[in-house]
Amino acid sequence: MDSDSLSGARVLIVDDENANVLLLQRILQRAGFEEFKSTTDSRHVLPLFTEFKPDLVLLDLHMPHLDGYAVMDQLHSRIGPSEYLPILVLTADVTAATKQRALSAGARDFLTKPLDATEVVLRIRNLLETRSLHQVLQNQNVRLEEKVRERTAALQEAQLEILARLASAAEYRDDDTGEHAQRVGSLAGFLAGAIGLSEEQSELIRLAAPLHDVGKIGIPDAILLKPGALTADEYEVMKTHTTIGARILSGSRSPMLQLAEEIALYHHEKWDGTGYAGLRSDGIPVPARLVAVADVFDALTHERPYRNALSMEDAITYVRDQSGRHFDPSIAELFLDAPGNVVSSARGYPGHEEGVQGP
Numbered sequence: 001m002d003s004d005s006l007s008g009a010r011v012l013i014v015d016d017e018n019a020n021v022l023l024l025q026r027i028l029q030r031a032g033f034e035e036f037k038s039t040t041d042s043r044h045v046l047p048l049f050t051e052f053k054p055d056l057v058l059l060d061l062h063m064p065h066l067d068g069y070a071v072m073d074q075l076h077s078r079i080g081p082s083e084y085l086p087i088l089v090l091t092a093d094v095t096a097a098t099k100q101r102a103l104s105a106g107a108r109d110f111l112t113k114p115l116d117a118t119e120v121v122l123r124i125r126n127l128l129e130t131r132s133l134h135q136v137l138q139n140q141n142v143r144l145e146e147k148v149r150e151r152t153a154a155l156q157e158a159q160l161e162i163l164a165r166l167a168s169a170a171e172y173r174d175d176d177t178g179e180h181a182q183r184v185g186s187l188a189g190f191l192a193g194a195i196g197l198s199e200e201q202s203e204l205i206r207l208a209a210p211l212h213d214v215g216k217i218g219i220p221d222a223i224l225l226k227p228g229a230l231t232a233d234e235y236e237v238m239k240t241h242t243t244i245g246a247r248i249l250s251g252s253r254s255p256m257l258q259l260a261e262e263i264a265l266y267h268h269e270k271w272d273g274t275g276y277a278g279l280r281s282d283g284i285p286v287p288a289r290l291v292a293v294a295d296v297f298d299a300l301t302h303e304r305p306y307r308n309a310l311s312m313e314d315a316i317t318y319v320r321d322q323s324g325r326h327f328d329p330s331i332a333e334l335f336l337d338a339p340g341n342v343v344s345s346a347r348g349y350p351g352h353e354e355g356v357q358g359p
């Protein structure tokens with residue numbers, strides 16, 4: 001450690017004998033230290049320590065009121081677990097037992113009385129050097145952690161963007177704006193919060209729901225874009241977009257993609273069991289039930305290749321009629337009755353709809 005950083009180091013001197021304090025102050029001054037405080041009353045150490053924030057403590061062991069061990073005990077509560085704050089113990093008692101006890105109480109090194117000026121300075125320098133290196137390492141760790149956080153956030157952002165683009169790609173053929181998927185995500189996420197799911201779960205649903213129709217990538221244009229009604233065979237092919245989507249999304253370790261897989265697979269289930277796979281009521285995963293309402297409502301209120309958009313009122317009537325049939329009644333009820341309600345939040349949704357095979 002150079003003399004510049006030495007002069008900036010703060011040293012706290014604790015010794016009940018004023019002569020020792022004065023001696024140490026003189027030694028420190030001669031060695032170039034400018035920042036030190038001292039006390040002869042060990043009961044004052046804690047407030048002094050808090051106020052002065054020393055880089056090193058010179059601590060006498062044998063003192064009235066609080067001895068050096070008690071002071072070290074007190075200081076421990078103020079020293080962070082990752083902080084290296086050297087305590088240099090001053091003692092005339094150099095027995096092995098004393099040293100061991102002091103070391104286990106937190107002392108880093110010893111100075112034996114009577115004090116030798118050269119040794120005092122050398123030991124202080126060594127300990128301050130170690131503290132300085134420790135601080136450099138700590139700062140590096142903090143910077144590294146920050147970098148890791150930044151990179152992780154960037155990576156997550158990129159993943160989310162890719163997934164949003166994948167959702168858009170899936171519906172690009174039948175909705176050139178690609179907005180339906182995102183609207184369904186927003187509405188499903190909103191409903192998730194409204195039924196009492198946590199903010200984290202709701203956000204996950206908001207992000208996963210846009211991928212519900214990703215399996216349409218595997219549906220031939222002749223069926224997907226057919227302006228008229230589908231034949232029974234065509235409808236069977238159309239229905240496979242749920243299993244194709246689930247296959248595309250399967251096997252991921254990401255909770256969001258696992259949720260997206262579940263939604264893709266079950267978003268065409270109906271509460272009364274007449275959906276694609278025949279799951280019914282509580283057997284249908286909740287996120288899929290939420291997406292069912294959001295998907296159908298959004299599809300109804302936007303124009304499709306084979307029919308015009310329904311008015312908001314007609315779409316609301318439809319949701320009401322289908323409560324307990326297509327939709328989970330508690331979600332449908334909430335959708336219709338929520339204060340300030342989801343319908344008006346859906347009103348603002350812009351753009352076109354996608355080609356979900358109609359309700």
Ligand SMILES: [Fe+2]
Nearest residue numbers: 212213356357
């Ligand atoms: Fe679908």
